[in-house]
Amino acid sequence: GIQVEQSPPDLILQEGANSTLRCNFSDSVNNLQWFHQNPWGQLINLFYIPSGTKQNGRLSATTVATERYSLLYISSSQTTDSGVYFCAVRYGGSQGNLIFGKGTKLSVKP
Amino acid sequence: ETGVTQSPTHLIKTRGQQVTLRCSSQSGHNTVSWYQQALGQGPQFIFQYYREEENGRGNFPPRFSGLQFPNYSSELNVNALELDDSALYLCASSLTGGAGETQYFGPGTRLLVL
DSSP states (O other): OOOEEEEOSEEEEETTOOEEEEEEESSOOSEEEEEEEOTTOOEEEEEEOSSEEEEETTEEEEEEGGGTEEEEEEOSOOGGGOEEEEEEEEOGGGTTOOEEOOOEEEEEEO | OOSOEEEOSEEEEOTTOOEEEEEEOOTTOOEEEEEEEOTTSOOEEEEEEETTEEEEEOSOOTTEEEEEOTTSOEEEEEOSOOGGGOEEEEEEEEOTTSSSOOOEEOOOEEEEEO
16 A cells, blocks of 8 residues: 655744655555644644645645655744644545555644 | 534543444535544544445454444444554545545544543
């Protein structure tokens, strides 16, 4: 099956700093989503981005499908950005379900 | 707010018991997927329901079963609970046949098996 690897596994930032999270995947995908899981467990949709670039406020994401990676950029980080960021992909063999990476745990310090 | 709701929010059971978790999908969505998230891990796919039938299953034993109702809501049933079943159970709704088929997750049910 497809492998989804996220890096770094842990990231500690000072408030106001910028960061880049990476997601590598081992096969062609037809769906890629980025999520933020808050401390209460809620998975919050950030981007649906199987290819191309999108921006939403301080967050942006880029997926280069031909090179099998996606990047999530967080600018001017805030303490409320803390949590775990997951990349999840769907591919032809996954019968519609999402395959998640192990996540990047982000801690933003005031 | 995704419009996906789950109940109950928390549950404590003992080994060997049975449990039923419930999920109401977002308005306009016709597909529900269930995931299990163990502590410190990413969610793992259990199964998906579309048009009231199972439409794909992950690597989970048959004691994990489900239903989807005509209003697209869904249940996850787990029989003969084991300690390792302790986890956060997430459901996601989506629109099969819609553009992108983005999945939207509910707040989850935390299950503790003692």
